[in-house]
Amino acid sequence: MAALDSVLNDIDKDLDNALERLFAFLRIPSISTDQAYAPHCREAAAWLAADLTALGFETSVEETSLHPVVLAHKPKPGAPHVLFYGHYDVQPVDPLDLWETPPFEPRIATDAKGEKTIVARGASDDKGQVMTFVEACRAHLAMNAELPCAVTILIEGAEENGSQGLPEWVARNKDRLAADVVLVCDTSMWNPTTPAITSSLRGLAYFEVEVTCADRDLHSGFFGGAARNPIHVLSRILADLHDDDGKVTLPGFYDGVRERPPEVLEQWRGLDFTPETFLGPIGLSEPAGERGRLLIELVQSRPACDVNGIIGGYTGEGTKTVIAGKASAKVSFRLVDDQDPQKLAETFEAFVRARIPADCSVNVICYKGSRAISLPFDMPELETARAALQDEWGVPAVTVGAGGSIPIVGDFKRLLDRNTLLIGFGLDDDRIHSPNEKYDLRSFHKGTRSWARILSALGARRGH
Template identity: 60%
Template structure:
């Protein structure tokens, strides 16, 4: 592998200028969800195009029905160099409530917290301007030392991630050939802790369903009809209670099709992270895991599917008491998916189960609330293996491979629409206050994030 010392040294020497460039980007009020900031979003896209062009990228603004995309390309050191797509977003969340900010959210600065810890303050510093600039500055250091990049690099920055990405799928579909690469790099995640980098290899999918059980044609007097008339609340609660057995497993037919056990070496690595049921649940006033028996909290939240009731209502819920048998009862239920579980099959299995439990003189209706498959990067993927080694060379502790309980829609879009796996590496910390007042990004995260991408770029370029 090429000696990285000159590139890393250049990244170190550039740090003050790198910070200045990040500050200039953070000062732009690119709030995508508020039409009042449309011009600011355009300004952020234009600034990024100019910055990428300055280091040799063929960069351009691509207009959409909403806010613009930024697309940039750079050749590799050789024509057959591996090709990566780096994704980030330049838009930010609104700053409300503004009165809770200690400083102007669009006047970034470096704040000394003591004990050697310094942070960069301002809206978007962690989500996602500081993160995307770590990659841009790594490319800059490479170009200044070698005059080229060892990889072929395509960059995609969007301006609507914080407002639902309405233009993203149409844009990917229309520009699939241009954007397709060997893998995608996504820097919108976090570290395990301040000294331990992490690669997210799994993201759970989601199925959402709303069900409405209808019985009598009106609410009934429970004295006159109680014991004879069907009670939809009873029916609904029986249905919901039957979704899990006494061991915590979901009972739907075929539910576990496509669910694989996590490799023992990965689980062993998770066990070293110190996340117990007591310290995980203790923060929310609980202590006993409620999912499948015999599994750790990390396995339950990262690698196992779930069924959760997110809302339930019916009958009289106002002040005082009213003795009625409700005509309707409703619930919202969500399933988190892992592995190769099929959202459509899960939805149909759930609906078939519910229909089988509804009496003949009652009815049920369903309302769909989204569905997406899980994302799983192979634990022995060469891309993951190389990135893990590169990160471990940079940080005090070896990199860990983690899962994520939630979803990042863009990762699914890359897989489904472009046929690419995504490497999720980010340098945010749990206390970065993203989407909240007083957002920050650790200076160490920014500095060592740049150095980390230098190492990952070199690792991915190696044959």
């Protein structure tokens, strides 16, 4: 413990310098979705590579089909080996006029609760989170001249652009990414004082359905009642996707869906995750999913189907009495456990086609899907990390699922056959992807201390 105490003390004393380094990183406008910012993405990769090289990592900046990745190694023969993943790219800043200060001029602010926050684009997603891990490594190296584990760091530059090019790069470089476990810091705390480990991510299947009836838009006075209306056809298909109890009606849809262990459900019941606390702030009060399920199950461990958009007919100002020739909808499914996106695609298309009248046609477009990710509840590294987080925060770390998807985590499982611990220190009010993005100073400071503890704890597992 004496060695760890010195590392934690160094993190505390070096906080101002750590913020200066983070601010330098945040000043680089590394927006990955706009090619006009491609030079800045390359600048961010070079900045991070230089910082890691200065720490003694064997570092390289390597090309992908879009923006480069930063790969860094700090070997330690005979020790457990971790692979840390994050991203240096950020979201666009629009609408710019809603920012209180320029998005790439980071600053320390005080929020309405009196808490100090780091305000800048990328502060929480994901530069601030990446630097919690880098600063933890810096402190270990400063105090002990070595890390508790062998560490490989992989930081990409296109996460906000769908990680374009990264899966292919990972597939080509599997041998260089060998590790016992993957660590990801792109998630959130349960609340400002309770750490969380994300134990599952829902997968995704996304479709566009276009129904065509007549060969053009029709006058509803001449043809109303006689001509097939594609909006009616499409609406019936969409309505048929759920039954009266909120369950998805696709045949075999729930194949591969597992129930959570009783002890996990009991933990979730004690989290005060209620319609009032979760739905109330967005103006709703009643859960809309499967009846008889905990609200937290509906957004974390159960699959879901949603219509993300409907297009058809006249939607401009005033009236125009037409029957549309075409109508389309975008439909997504969040998947859990062992649900197969490819099997779902086949089932969904058959479901749609069975509801198309003989004189109409349909085109079903299937976009790339991703499988869900679940950690084994008895995974030793999971318990090691939970204990380390409790030591730092003074309360048990919550093990929860996440309703969203991080496809690269699935690629790590598929390509590297390794599980991923998702441990982040963001908060729900960090305004990621929005103007005035922030990262609590406490999250940055204690996040760094948390990673220092986790690295020490994982390094102590010599019998891995």
